[in-house]
Amino acid sequence: MRIAIDAEGGDWAPQAAVEGGCEAARRNPGLEVVLVGRAEGWEPWLAAAPPGRVRVHHTDDVIGAGEPPVQAVRQKPHASLVEAIRLVKAGEVDGAVSAGNTGAMMAAGLMVLGRLAGVERPALCAVLPTRDGGGVLLLDVGANVDAKPLHLVQYAHMGALYAERVLKVGEPRVGLINIGTEPAKGPLALQEAYGRLDVTGPGFVGRFVGNIEARDVLAGTADVLVADGFVGNVVLKVAEGTVAEVLHGVRGALQDGVRAQMGGLLARPALLRLRTRFDYQEVGGVPLLGLSGVVIKAHGASRTRAFANAVQRGAEQVAGDVNGLIGSAVRDLKWGPRVEGAPS
Numbered sequence: 001m002r003i004a005i006d007a008e009g010g011d012w013a014p015q016a017a018v019e020g021g022c023e024a025a026r027r028n029p030g031l032e033v034v035l036v037g038r039a040e041g042w043e044p045w046l047a048a049a050p051p052g053r054v055r056v057h058h059t060d061d062v063i064g065a066g067e068p069p070v071q072a073v074r075q076k077p078h079a080s081l082v083e084a085i086r087l088v089k090a091g092e093v094d095g096a097v098s099a100g101n102t103g104a105m106m107a108a109g110l111m112v113l114g115r116l117a118g119v120e121r122p123a124l125c126a127v128l129p130t131r132d133g134g135g136v137l138l139l140d141v142g143a144n145v146d147a148k149p150l151h152l153v154q155y156a157h158m159g160a161l162y163a164e165r166v167l168k169v170g171e172p173r174v175g176l177i178n179i180g181t182e183p184a185k186g187p188l189a190l191q192e193a194y195g196r197l198d199v200t201g202p203g204f205v206g207r208f209v210g211n212i213e214a215r216d217v218l219a220g221t222a223d224v225l226v227a228d229g230f231v232g233n234v235v236l237k238v239a240e241g242t243v244a245e246v247l248h249g250v251r252g253a254l255q256d257g258v259r260a261q262m263g264g265l266l267a268r269p270a271l272l273r274l275r276t277r278f279d280y281q282e283v284g285g286v287p288l289l290g291l292s293g294v295v296i297k298a299h300g301a302s303r304t305r306a307f308a309n310a311v312q313r314g315a316e317q318v319a320g321d322v323n324g325l326i327g328s329a330v331r332d333l334k335w336g337p338r339v340e341g342a343p344s
Contacts, residue, residue, distance in 0.1 A: 001028075001030060001031050001032070001094050001315055001318055001319070002031075002032045002033075002034060002092070002093040002094050003024070003031065003032075003033055003034070003093060003094060003095050003096070003097060003311045003314045003315060003318075004033075004034040004035075004036055004057070004084040004087045004088065004092075004093040004095070004096045004097070005017050005020070005021045005033060005034070005035050005036065005084065005096075005097045005098070005307065005311065006036055006037065006080045006081045006083075006084045006096065006097065006098035006099070006100055007021070007035045007036055007037035007042075007080060008036075008037040008038065008062040008079075008080040008081070008100065009063075009080065009081055009098040009099045009100025009101070009298075010098075010099030010100060010298065010299075010300055010301070010302050010307075011099075011300055011301045011302075012301070012302065012303055013037075013099065013100075014035075014037055014038070014042065014045075015045055016302060016303045016304050016306075016307055017035065017037075017099070017302075017307050018035055018042050018045040018046060019045050019048070019304040019307070020302070020303075020304045020305070020306065020307020020308045020310070020311065021033040021035050021049075021054055021307060021308075021311065022045070022046065022048045022049040022050075022054055023048075023304060023305070023307075023308040024307070024308040024311035024312060024315075025049060025050050025053045025054050026048070026050055027308065027312070028312070028315065029050075031053065031311070031315055032053050032054070032055070033053065033054045033055075033311065034055055034056075034057050034084075034087065034092070034093055035054065035055070035056050035057065036057045036059060036080045036083050036084045036087070037056075037058070037059060037062070037080040038058070038059070038060055038062070038080075039056040039058045042056070057083065057087065059078050059079070059080055059083045060078070061076045061078050061079040061080065062076075062079055062080055062081075063076055063079045063080075063081050063082070063100060063101050063104045064101070065100070065101050065300070067101060067104065068103075069101060069103030069104040069106065069107040070103075070107045070111075072101070072104050072107075073104055073107045073108045073111055074111075079104075080098075080100075081098050081100045081101065081104055081105060081108060082104075082108045082112065084096040084097075084098060085105075085108045085109060085112045085113060085293070085295060086112055088112075088113060088293040088294065088295070089112050089113055089293065094294060094314075094315075094318045095293070095294030095295065095296065095314035095315070095317065095318050096293070096294070096295050096296070096314070097285055097296045097298055097307065097310045097311055097314055098295075098296075098297065098298065099285075099297075099298035099299060099300055099301075099302040099306075099307070099310075100300075102124070102142070102297060105288070105295065105297055106122070106124070106143055106288060109122065109288050109291045109293075109295050110122070110291070113291045113292045113293040113295070114291070114292050115290055115291060115292060116290055116291065116292050116323060116326055116327045116330065117292075117327060117330075117331065118327065118330035118331050118333075119154060119158075119290040119326070119327075119330055120148070120150055120151050120154060121140075121143065121144045121147070121151045121154070121290065122143055122144075122288050122289060122290035122291050123139040123140035123143050123144070123155050123158060123159075123229075123288070123289050123290055124139065124140055124141050124142050124143040124229070124286065124288055124289075124297065125137055125138065125139040125140075125141065125159065125162065125286040125287050125288075125289060126138045126139070126141045126232075126236050126286050127167075127286060128217065128218060128236070128239055129218065130218050130219065130220035131218060131219050131220045132220035134169075134220060134223075135167070136217065136218070136220070136222055136223060136224065136225055137159050137162060137163050137167065137172075137223065137224045137225070138217070138224075138225045138227070138232055138235065138236060139155050139158070139159050139224070139225075139226060139227075139232065139289065140155060140226075140227065140228060140229040140232050141229065141232040141233050141235075141236045142229045142232065142233040142236075143229050143288065144228065144229045145228065145229045145230045146228060146229075146230075147189060147227075147228035147229070148189055149189050149190075149192040149193040149196065151228075152176065152189065152190070152193035152226050152227075152228070153193055153196050153197060153333070154290070154330060154333070155226045155289075156174050156176075156193075156197055156204075156206065156208070156224065156226050157204060157205075157206075157326065157329045157330065157333065158289040158290060158326050158329075159172070159174065159206075159224035159225075159226060159289070160172045160174050160204065160205045160206030160224055161205055161322055161325045161326055161329060162287060162289060162317070162322055163206070163223050163224050164205050164206075165316070165317070165320030165321070165322050165325065166287075166313065166316045166317050166320055166322065167223075169223045171205070171206065171207050172205070172206040172207070172223035172224050173206065173207050173209045173221070173222045173223045173224070174197070174206040174207065174208050174209065174222060174223070174224045174225075174226065175208075175209045175210060175211065175212035175221065175222035175224070175225050175226070176190055176193060176194060176197070176210070176211050176212065176225075176226050176227070177211075177212055177213075177214060177217070177225050177226065177227040177231055177232070177235060178190055178194075178211035178212070178213065179213065180211060180213065181210060181211045181212075181213065182211070183195070183198070183210070183211070185211060186211070189228075190211075193226075194210070194211065198210075204329075205329075206223075206224060209221065209222055212225060214235060214238075217235060217239065218239065284296075284298060284302075284305075284306050284307070284308070284309025284310035284311075284312060284313050285297055285298040285299075285302075285306070285309065285310030285313050285314070286313070287313070287314075287317055287322075289322075289326065290326065291323075292323070293323070294314050294317050294318050294322075294323065296310050296311075296313055296314040296317070298310040
């Protein structure tokens, strides 16, 4: 299996990307990593690469974090991010990883790879930790601001398949993020999506558990949560910010006086475990589901471990044939007359 890394994407590129690619190859003897970028001065970081399993694909162009996505992809067709995805299209690699410009990654994915047949809109995913120590897959978190009922139902199918094949969740529980748990709550698009998911047939690998309110996102009541890109992105950013503020507050409280400092020493192992659960470096990367190729988005601040984990996620998606299963699920999805009782 071969995975390409955009070695110029991210706050700590290229060193973190190159070292992460080498680490991923060391972990997995059946994996070959292709590093895409301006291969100058990389020799010290490549020293730890397993012989014959890390190679360099040189390109000079780079898309910056602040560049307009579509314009940048068109004007820089050989930028490292675009070139990594182009290698997927050409069949030279099985998947691509980047910590670079998210919009450009989505644009390149659509312009170079295109969507899987039948998929209306791709979705960007995120994984959030939950109370039970597991995690919940959230989609869409920003690829598409508006979503029709069909898009939401397709997200549910795609998310359930990814949770089953990559996150190893048996019969994933799938919920819709809404302002209440009743079927008639929220916008009409959510109400119709609810009606259609409530009667989903045997082709659905998940189990629909209804509407989930925002306060229960981290409660472990679902394994997959579906929303349009606007709501999903807001939920993701609020969750990240809340966790950061809570951990900051706890650290401050444990430094307030001698007794608190003594308690802090005792609590330190538990606090470190808690911080690890919310560490994006452990997740590594999340997929752009619905494209006709495997594309993994890593966090912009990814370090070596995060890149290695992102490559692993990509390899698992390829091994699990997630894209093939999504194609079949979408093809078999019946979207005839609206469900009886659902709003028009």
